[in-house]
Amino acid sequence: MVKRDRVRTNINKLHREHNDPKVLWRLANEAIGNSSSPLPASPPLSSWPKLSAPFSFSFAGAGKIARVVKGMKATEALGVDGIPVSVLKKGIEVLAGPIAHLVNRSLASGTVPTALKMSNVLPVFKGKGKSATDPASYRPICILPALSKVLETIVKSDLEDHLAKTEALPNTQFGFRKSRSTTAALATAHAKWLEAEQRGKVVGVLGFDLSAAFDTVNQLQLLPKLEKLGIAGTQLKWFHSYLTGGYQRVVWNGTESVFLPVEYGVRQGSILGPYLYLVLVADVTSCVGVGNEDNSGYADDFFLWAVGDSLEGDVAVFTVNVGGVEVHPSDEIEFLGVKFDTGFTTAPHNINVAKAAAKRAALISRLAVHLPRGKYLRQLAKGLMIGKISYAAAAVTIPRFDSECKGPNAAHRAVQVAINDAARSISRPPSLNEVAAKAVAMETWKCFYSNDGGGGARNPVGDFVFPIPRRPMRSTTPVAYPLWRETATFACHAISVWNLSKALRSATTLHTARTAARAIGRSVPI
Known part of the structure; x- marks a missing residue:
């Protein structure tokens, strides 16, 4: 296993010798064992066994591997292999080919090497209201080998497309899916x-x-469900290999436990695990x-x-x-x-947010004494306070789009007072109405353009906002309010902001939609 100081040494070498194209190969040879013989050539795709099942793997070339690795977050977290993702990203131009060979061999043979199923488990405290001495108060986050993350990303993409095309997942499940939140x-x-x-x-x-939903997944129940979804043969064998034969150890304050076999569950922190969990619970509502x-x-x-x-x-x-x-x-x-209360209003939530905003505004004021006024203090305020009040703002806050609309309620006014208090320490924080209007604009745009994959089900929020099928050029026209208009629902807020902004209706990319949403937020009354 590569130790942490060894990894730091390798990273320093990359920084010092970034102009030397051979440095990455030297580091790879040192990690493998200074082998003078090259890796065996990967066979052409046509020579691999033909996979006749409805679901099939898309074997990866070097270009696809490079795109996957470049899209991964450059963390320094160390798995059992001791190689962080950041090292893969730095050397991906020369490592993409060998990695593609290893990934394709795994997919073609239907096996996952044991080395890729060994993980470090970091206990993360769940937070307020939990006992620090109770093991159940900690969430086990698995740190996987970097190569395992690449392999899982390739498989997850194939499985995601297959389930979207077959509409195997219920449309009312929002977790871990594209265009959903x-x-x-x-x-x-x-x-x-x-x-x-x-x-x-x-x-x-x-x-x-x-x-403990993720930790108690029964593999014997999951595999038959995968088979019913059209996954068979080598592909089903691969999933069986992925789910069984794993080992993990706990790493805490520099101390490592012994490795123990994993008999149940999907690994939290893995790429593929959460999606397999969705397959397991797909029929829970029908039950x-x-x-x-x-x-x-x-x-x-x-x-x-x-x-x-x-x-x-x-x-x-x-x-x-x-x-x-x-x-x-x-x-x-x-x-x-x-x-929510019995009338399905968000009054309890608004009161809690107002209290939290007041406490965090006071904290920002105290911190401002010790920090220079500028971008760092503003980033701190954004994380501590704006992040708190903006969560679910599109769904539960009532934005006003003109000065004649009814003013905010007492809880919303209290939040705005807290924001004004924070303004003494940072320059121009956004108003609550601005935060809510911007959030509504972005969620509305996502509703219109959402699609969970080729032929996949539409985000169900869009059925409330745009109940008729989408047509070419339809995005440039306003939308009528539903007969059951209720000003406290996201659907009506979304229609208001959609009709208000032609720029939002005309946006075809995430970047242009964000620009339109920011403009809407700045233009609404405080």
Whole structure:
């Protein structure tokens, strides 16, 4: 194993000798063992076994490997191999070919080398309200070998495209998927609840947070599900090899435990693991008998709801049992960090944000005494305060797009007061209304252009904002409000901002959409 000081030495060599094209080969030879014989040539693609299953791997050339590695985050975290991703990125121009050979051999043979299934586990404390002495209060994050991340990225891309084309994942699952976010999950659920209420219906909501979901995945249950999705032969053999025979050890404050076999779960921190988890829970809502659209999920958080007729003048008593345990009704329910009351308003969430904003504004003021006024203090304020108030702003905050609109409520005013307090330490922080309007603009644009892959399902938020099929040039025209218009829903905020900005409707790239969203944020009233 390459030690940390050895890695630092190699990085220093790269910096000193970056003009020498042979330095990367020398470092590679030192790591492999100074072998004078070259790696065996990778056979041509046509000579590999023909894969006749509906799902197939796309074998990688050097160019594809280079693109994958360049797109990876340049971290210095060390796996069991002792090689950080940053080293691969520096030498990818010459290492892409050998890496492609190793990746393709793994895919063609249906096996994952044991060395790529060994990981370091870093316990990360879950935070407030948890006991530091309880092992369950820590989230196990796996640091994988750098080459394992490359291999998993290649396979994940193929699996993602296959599941999108076959629409195997429920449209109401928002976790780990393209063009989807916690904001989209919140906005979808919130709009459906309010829509039902406006039609005079009663809505009952039940929330689930699956405990240790990733760590308890049963591989014997996952493999048959993969087979049902058209994954067979060598491909299924590869997934079996990937899921079994792994080892991990805990690394804590420089101390390493012994390696132990991994018998259950998918590795948190892996590239492919979370997506395989989505395959396992894809049918969870059908198992409990709710409608295809009467649920919303983000990874291991699930919300199920039922809609019924209103019973005016009668007293209706509902009893809900889950696994033999009676679930009692609550005045508040929390989904993805946002609290809703019985009227499905976000008043509890707004109050919590106002309190947090006031505390963080005071902290920024104290830190300003010790830090020079400038970009560093502004970045600190952005991370501490603006990040807190901007989370889910598009889904739960009511932005105003003209001065005649109704003013903000008491909680929103309290947040704005906290922002004004922070303004004494940093120059021109954004207003709450600016943050919300910008967030709504970006989420709206994503709704219009979202697509989970070739032929994949559309982001369900778009069904509320753009309920009719998209047509050429349709993005340049305004959109009508739904009949159940409710000013507290993201759908109506999205329609307002879409109709307001021709630049946003005309944007065809993420960059131009962000530019239009910033302009909208700056133009709204404080």
